[in-house]
Amino acid sequence: MNLKIAAALTQVLSLFVFVAIAKWYVVPWIRKQERADALVPLIWVHAVRYVALQVYSAQQAGFPISDTARDRIVYGDVAGMLLAMIAIGALRSRARWSIPLVWLLVAETLIDTVTNVTDGIRERLFGAANGVTWMVVTFYVPLLMVSMGLTIWQLYTRRGEALERSVSTVPLVPNRSSMTR
Secondary structure (H helix, E strand, O other): OOHHHHHHHHHHHHHHHHHHHHHHHHHHHHHOOOHHHHHHHHHHHHHHHHHHHHHHHHHHOOOOOOHHHHHHHHHHHHHHHHHHHHHHHHHHOOOOOHHHHHHHHHHHHHHHHHHHHHHHHHOOOHHHOOHHHHHHHHHHHHHHHHHHHHHHHHHHHOOOOOOOOOOOOOOOOOOHHHOOO
16 A cells, blocks of 8 residues: 555545544534533634644655745644634633634635645645654544534534523522521
């Protein structure tokens, strides 16, 4: 089996595994959460997109990527990481602008992904990845795509839901039966 076939098979298997995890564990959990609380873990996956900085090391070690494509990968992923961190903070504080920010992260991620795939095809990079680059392409990118799908699903299906936390059901004044004497 050559590297190109192994990478393609690994990406497909990674997608299969991450979709299964999402279906069996993530989706049932998300359905029980409030909108913001459901989105935050999905966005945390993007918080480590700075791993793309490893492409400098990969290029130095012989990965045949142009400086232009390398820079697009790095700038796109670092921008996505920064957007993700800001969106997480905004969602945690229930800021009104958090949902548009998450949509901006979705748009940035989709554009970044299409750009990276286009550059990869143009430069014939898919069969050339190895080491950490291979791991990023075959494991992390499929995880990002599953997370992105779940994020879009949450943004669309819960578009009318407010961000505020539910009012606590704990009484402000304890009743007499709960007080010890």
